[in-house]
Amino acid sequence: MTLTQDVLPNDFIEQLRTAYPGLASLPFEHQFELTRMIWGASIKGRFHKHFDDALSFHYADLDEAFGRGGFSRINDQFQFFDVSTNWSAQDGWTRGYRFSSKLEELFGSYQRACPAVTTLLRSNGTACRIPYKAIGSKDLRGSNATRWPSCPHLNQVPVSIGALEELRSELLELLENSAAPERDHYKSRLNRWLSVTAFVLRMSLSTSAGRGYMAHRYIEAESGRLYAQGLSLQNAPRLVKTAALDGTWEYDFSNCHYTIFEQMCRRQGYNCVAIRDYLNAKNSVREAIAEKARISIAQAKECLIAIMYGASTTLWHKNAIPMAIGVDAAKRLFSVPLFRALREEIKGGTKAVLSSWPRQQNGRLCNEVGKAIVPSARQMQKMAHLIQGVEARALKCALELFPEEILLLQHDGFAARSRLDTKAVSERVSEVTGYQLLLEEVRLRFANSDVGLMAQAEELNENRKASEK
Structure with a gap:
């Protein structure tokens, strides 16, 4: 679970040691792992997809971190987490891990306390200088x-x-x-x-x-x-x-995934009429879909991104879209003609692009930054791989132009300390990749x-x- 570059605040580790006598006697790497599990509770990727307000940890990761059965023995001793008894290999969800009442109170008091300067520790117990x-x-x-x-x-x-x-x-x-x-x-x-x-x-x-x-x-x-x-x-x-x-200023490549996808399809002679209409009037299309499906505009945007990454349009409650907006709302959404047209063009365009994309000798597809994907990957995984390659190359172009101004990297954008020349970035992206991407900016x-x-x-x-x- 731990990467060698992980760091955690020493004051929180010390607070746990004070609250749980005997914790300091464990090997430090186990203290660090337990702290990391607690500290990372706000990471969205850790949220359990079956149990509300629970976290998800795979048993193989726990065994790697604590030794086989080691986490259970430690948790039995200190009662950090209340752990559910059930899990599902078929549906792909682990046991649910919830903070015990004692840990929840301790973590809450730590969050509410006025923060002070602290030392960050590595997983081997040394200070990160x-x-x-x-x-x-x-x-x-x-x-x-x-x-x-x-x-x-x-x-x-x-x-x-x-x-x-x-x-x-x-x-x-x-x-x-x-x-x-x-x-x-x-x-x-x-x-x-x-x-x-x-x-x-x-x-x-x-x-x-x-x-x-x-x-x-x-x-x-x-x-x-x-x-x-x-x-x-x-x-x-x-x-x-x-x-x-x-x-600061935040920049995003406008409707990045759909824009790249439409241009990839056009190169292969596949005409994406609905997607082009969406790109020309994205706000009104999202509003129209949201109104007909009776969902929020933010939810409509989330669902449009989901189908670009291969989300199913069936109503099984465990699928991504029904889980995100509810089964009834998903049923309404899937019946909206605009949404269905976009989904059909994504399916057809994916087939057109992948069937003509050059392969390496071993059958792998290589993207814009030279990263290959295995032939056994699903169709939409391959499509996402190609799109994200262009996205990564576009971000590199921005970094090459403004290496001192850019502060934070995001997947399809970045934040900068001052306002940048968006036209210069778009021109560089076009020159290097051949894709026409526009930058949107907002002052935070x-x-x-x-x-x-x-x-x-x-x-x-x-x-x-x-x-x-």
């Missing part, structure tokens, strides 16, 4: 990573401590005034935002990165995409990221008055999904 390099030299498979422009400052993202503290105070106040049990979805969202805010604040007050800087390290995926390790501003909730990067401005409204909107969405399941 300087941040690791921004981009790992090996990808997730252990192969050499694609050569990225040298941007040494990317490992230290400057954040607004003042805006984060404002957000933290606002979240605490909202939680104190929302005691009604019927508002569980509302409180759950506030608590998650508080947890991530506390994490970012702690990691921005370390002795290694320095006050007001959050260490980031990126690892290259099989497609060439860069993923930040652990909880980061790359995968933080929008509200927290806006507070942390208050005053945090306003604590928006926090309650955002939480209420999330609450309405969660309640709607719950009522339709």
